[in-house]
Amino acid sequence: MNITIEAIEKVMGQTGVDYAAAKEALMQTNGDADEAIKLLQPKSCEIGEDVKKLIDKLKKIVNEGNVDRIQIKKDDEIVLSVPVNVGIVGGIIGLTAAPWALIAGSVAAFGLGCKLVVVKKDGTTDIINK
Numbered sequence: 001m002n003i004t005i006e007a008i009e010k011v012m013g014q015t016g017v018d019y020a021a022a023k024e025a026l027m028q029t030n031g032d033a034d035e036a037i038k039l040l041q042p043k044s045c046e047i048g049e050d051v052k053k054l055i056d057k058l059k060k061i062v063n064e065g066n067v068d069r070i071q072i073k074k075d076d077e078i079v080l081s082v083p084v085n086v087g088i089v090g091g092i093i094g095l096t097a098a099p100w101a102l103i104a105g106s107v108a109a110f111g112l113g114c115k116l117v118v119v120k121k122d123g124t125t126d127i128i129n130k
Contacts, residue, residue, distance in 0.1 A: 007033040015040040054116060057128050061118055071117040079114070 003026045010033045011022035017040055025036035061067060062084055072080040116128040 001027070001031045003027065003031045007031060007036075011036045011040070054128060058116070058118070061126070061128070066120050066122070067118055068121045069119045071119060073115045073117055 003023060007026055008019060008022045011017065011025060012019065014037050015022070015025075017025070021040070022036065025039050026033065029035035029039060058070065062070075067084045069081055069083045071078050071082075118126045118128060120126070
């Protein structure tokens with residue numbers, strides 16, 4: 001069985017797992033990157049309920065007002081920062097859930113060590129947990 005760095009990078013890129021998890025999945029699938037990706041996909045589906053909870057918590061906090069932006073941090077580095085203004089809030093709380101899914105999905109993709117931070121207009125922050 002020949003596991004290449006390219007195969008490991010492909011699995012990591014398409015599933016969001018770390019090097020060790022990608023290599024383990026490739027070992028289980030005899031080096032087949034596509035099969036390793038399929039093997040890892042069900043694990044990402046298990047977080048669906050957590051993502052839904054994050055979306056609901058975010059909607060509630062934004063609906064209460066005083067939110068300036070929503071950030072995703074990993075190891076104290078900002079990975080994603082989304083400003084929250086009247087137009088975005090109207091669309092998000094209304095019929096559109098796509099921005100919420102982007103934020104919560106990003107948290108899920110980055111996995112452990114990732115924080116969802118709500119930055120309020122007065123500069124204070126709240127960390128949202130699943």
